[in-house]
Amino acid sequence: MRTETVDDRLAVRLGALRGERGWSLDDLASRTGISRSTLSRLERGEISPTAALLGRLCTAYERTMSALLAEVEAAPAELVRADDQPVWRDEASGFTRRLISPPRPGLRGEVVEGRLRPGADITYEAPPVPGLEQHVWVLDGTLELTDDGRRHEIGAGECLRFRLWGGTRFRNPGPEPVRYAVFVVLP
Known part of the structure; x- marks a missing residue:
């Protein structure tokens, strides 16, 4: 069993943020200047974002990088009592x-x-x-x-x-x- 990493959780969160706003990959690409293919690969966890890419994404999602990373750093408990x-x-x-x-x-x-x-x-x-x-x-x-x-x-x-x-x-x-x-x- 593969252990979930922060990069895995970050990829999922980036996709969720886009979905919450109802944006297509093309919409996000036009807002950030990041190519559609790179955004797709980021959300699938195929590549890790650079600080510059993450900064542009944080601007589009109106949150600080530290706030975004705090959302994904620690995985919540698997068993919810x-x-x-x-x-x-x-x-x-x-x-x-x-x-x-x-x-x-x-x-x-x-x-x-x-x-x-x-x-x-x-x-x-x-x-x-x-x-x-x-x-x-x-x-x-x-x-x-x-x-x-x-x-x-x-x-x-x-x-x-x-x-x-x-x-x-x-x-x-x-x-x-x-x-x-x-x-x-x-x-």
């Missing part, structure tokens, strides 16, 4: 979110558990990353999920899979709470 999974509650909307498997350099997926009380209704106007892959698996109850205008009713044990291009709406039609897992995979 239940007590270390952050929980966020929005009491006003009736939504609870537990981050089961947080983002990690070198990995493209994460797992989130959501809970909605009956009648809870959450709308997201746009995807955080266009083309984001999601798998929504309902564990208990019924979830009404609208993806880019398409409405789906998902029952316990069922899974909806899609790429996120537009807005989404998560609604619990009731009468019971709904608990579901969202598997998120970066494009």
